[in-house]
Amino acid sequence: MLEEKLKESIIGELKRQAANRPQSLKVEGSEEELIVNGKIDLEALVMVIAGSVAGGP
Template identity: 55%
Template sequence: MLEEKLKEAIVEELKRQGAVKADDQTDEKQGSKVRVEGEIDLDDLAMVVAGAMAGGP
């Protein structure tokens, strides 16, 4: 389903961004919720969401 694919893409992008700035951000997924502390690059996140909606990886 598209909704699940979007959720997965968002969480993976948050993890990727967190790995780049490990001291800046933590993400913790619990069920259908995610806790994030730190800065998020919205341009990168938007590209990931758009790609997931278009059927990209």
């Protein structure tokens, strides 16, 4: 259960970042494998993961 929630949070955040900056980040794939090419806002990703672990939305 926790692994699934973390996976969803990470994928969702990476796709959100890619949608906001399509020229800087591309994310392709599914829940099993991702291809990520570009710059990732690591601080935002960490916040999403921490929120997921803490039980946030």
